[in-house]
Structure formats: C-alpha cells, structure tokens
Amino acid sequence: MFQEGKVKNYQAERGFGFIQVDGESRDLFFHIKDMPNRNIQPQIGEKLKFRIVEEKGKFKADNIVRLDLKAEPLHQGAGSPVRESNRAAPRDQAGSGKAKYITLIGLVIIAVLTAVTYGKYRDYQAQKQQKAQQLMLEQQRIIEEQRQAQGKLPDQVLTEQGRKNLASRPEQIQAGRLPSRAPAEQGNARPAADSNQAPVFKCDGRTHCSQMRSYEEAVFFIRNCPGTKMDGNHDGVPCERQFNR
Incomplete structure (x- = not known):
C-alpha cells in the first residue's frame, strides 16, 4: 500500500x-x-x-x-526520456472518463427499464380493477332484475343465481357487450308486468316439483307449506332443473 x-x-x-x-x-x-x-x-x-x-x-x-x-527531461540534452508517471497520466484520465461515461449510460438504461415496467404493471392493475367493477355492477343489476321478476327472495339465492347468469356469458362481459336482460329473466318478468294482480296460491298437500305449474308456485310452497320436497340442496331455489334455475 x-x-x-x-x-x-x-x-x-x-x-x-x-x-x-x-x-x-x-x-x-x-x-x-x-x-x-x-x-x-x-x-x-x-x-x-x-x-x-x-x-x-x-x-x-x-x-x-x-x-x-513536473513532466520534464531527466537530462538536459535533447531527446531525453520523459518521466514514466507523467506519460501514463493522460491514459489513466482517459480510462477514468470512459468508465464514468459507461456507468452513466448503464444508469440511464436501468431507469428507463424501471419506468416501462412500472407503467405496464400499473396498466395491468387498472384493467384488472375495471373488470372486477364491471362484474360487480352486472351482478347487482341481475339481482335487481330478479327482485322485480321473482319477488323478495333471500340475497343469498339472488346472488347465486346472478353468478350463474354471469358464468353463462363471460365473453360478453369481457368485451363490454352486456345484454340488458337475459332471455329467461325477460320471460319471468313479463307475467309480473302484464298482470295487475299476483297469482294466489294455497297449500293443498302437493310436495313435489312435478306437481308445480310455475316457479312462483314452487317458491310459495317451499316458503309456506310444510313437508315439501322441492329444494334438495336447501339453497332457497326450488325445482332448479324443472324451471332451469
């Protein structure tokens, strides 16, 4: 040293x-x-x-x-050698300047790559959040339509049915082309809109889905009549296969 x-x-x-x-x-x-x-x-x-x-x-x-x-001849005569350390100094300075330049370029490249990566990550998060919001809004809209078409069913039932409807049309949701109302929901909504008075049902001893004439009648029976056998999974939706629920 x-x-x-x-x-x-x-x-x-x-x-x-x-x-x-x-x-x-x-x-x-x-x-x-x-x-x-x-x-x-x-x-x-x-x-x-x-x-x-x-x-x-x-x-x-x-x-x-x-x-x-200082850099000067060792002897007084012409052609005398110059100090070796002074000859090497310019080369050392040039090498040091080149190293600093390369380091600066490397730092600039790293900064650019970091900015690009962060921008892509931020765009990905924004798209992900936007899709989640679209799914939530669509599910809420389906639940409201079901309330209007089927009456005041439990939120759990409506939410489950809304998920099924969303799962049946994922491509439309991702593309942003969300239909205003599913065909099945439109069919269920028309009787309620056209009729001024809700149908009247009563417990008469029927207990199976094959004995029901409509989905609304099946809902009435499982809510009000004892001994029904129309909701095997106990999710509040009776006769799911028969009425395509």
Whole structure:
C-alpha cells in the first residue's frame, strides 16, 4: 500500500535521507537509488509517494514517486526520456472518463427499464380493477332484475343465481357487450308486468316439483307449506332443473 510523506532531510554526499511520513511520528529512511530522476536532487519538503519495505531488518521507502516534479527531461540534452508517471497520466484520465461515461449510460438504461415496467404493471392493475367493477355492477343489476321478476327472495339465492347468469356469458362481459336482460329473466318478468294482480296460491298437500305449474308456485310452497320436497340442496331455489334455475 502506498503512503505519502515529505522529505525531511537529505545528505547529498552520502545519497540518502529521511522522509516524514504523513500521520506518523517516526521518520523513514530512503536512498537516492530508489528514486526516479536521480539526477535531480531531492528538496526538503518535497512530496513523495512510496511503499514501506523491509531490508536487512530495517524499514525503508521503495517504489518512490516524486509528486512535485513536473513532466520534464531527466537530462538536459535533447531527446531525453520523459518521466514514466507523467506519460501514463493522460491514459489513466482517459480510462477514468470512459468508465464514468459507461456507468452513466448503464444508469440511464436501468431507469428507463424501471419506468416501462412500472407503467405496464400499473396498466395491468387498472384493467384488472375495471373488470372486477364491471362484474360487480352486472351482478347487482341481475339481482335487481330478479327482485322485480321473482319477488323478495333471500340475497343469498339472488346472488347465486346472478353468478350463474354471469358464468353463462363471460365473453360478453369481457368485451363490454352486456345484454340488458337475459332471455329467461325477460320471460319471468313479463307475467309480473302484464298482470295487475299476483297469482294466489294455497297449500293443498302437493310436495313435489312435478306437481308445480310455475316457479312462483314452487317458491310459495317451499316458503309456506310444510313437508315439501322441492329444494334438495336447501339453497332457497326450488325445482332448479324443472324451471332451469
């Protein structure tokens, strides 16, 4: 791991000196042979970056980088080599800029995909809720029509019958083409609308569906007459097969 420090002192005639390491109280030995640009004498206070290694039982600085030196020739003559660290700097900066650009593009793509996915999910939830509302409204409408056609039957019976009617026409409900009234319901509604007075029934000992002349008569018998055998599943709807209920 590289550390940083400053040249504390240097003995030019002996070629070594000491570095004041940042954040530490002890000084670190260095030799001129371990520094690049040996022809340029280290200056007191010059900033360095280095590794601490052990040699012959003592610690010293190695792989020294001189941070204060600018890119300049090692020798005064023309064609002298330039410091390797300064040549590498532009390449490092270009690589860093490219990595940042790629990262930014990746973040933009992720944000776009997230927005598209959320939009599709929201549309799906809206369609699902709309279909559920349509089914509820249609079932309520069927129940009201049954009340008008059949009288005040229990809500449980009306709801069960409404579900059967909905199940018999799922494609029309999904397509939004809901008929105003099922044919069977229209047939049951006409007698009530055309007649000014409801038919009068009375308990006369009949107990089976084969003895009933109408669905309304069967409803009257199971509600008011004892011993009837017309509602096997006890759901309040008598003679379901006979009257297509």
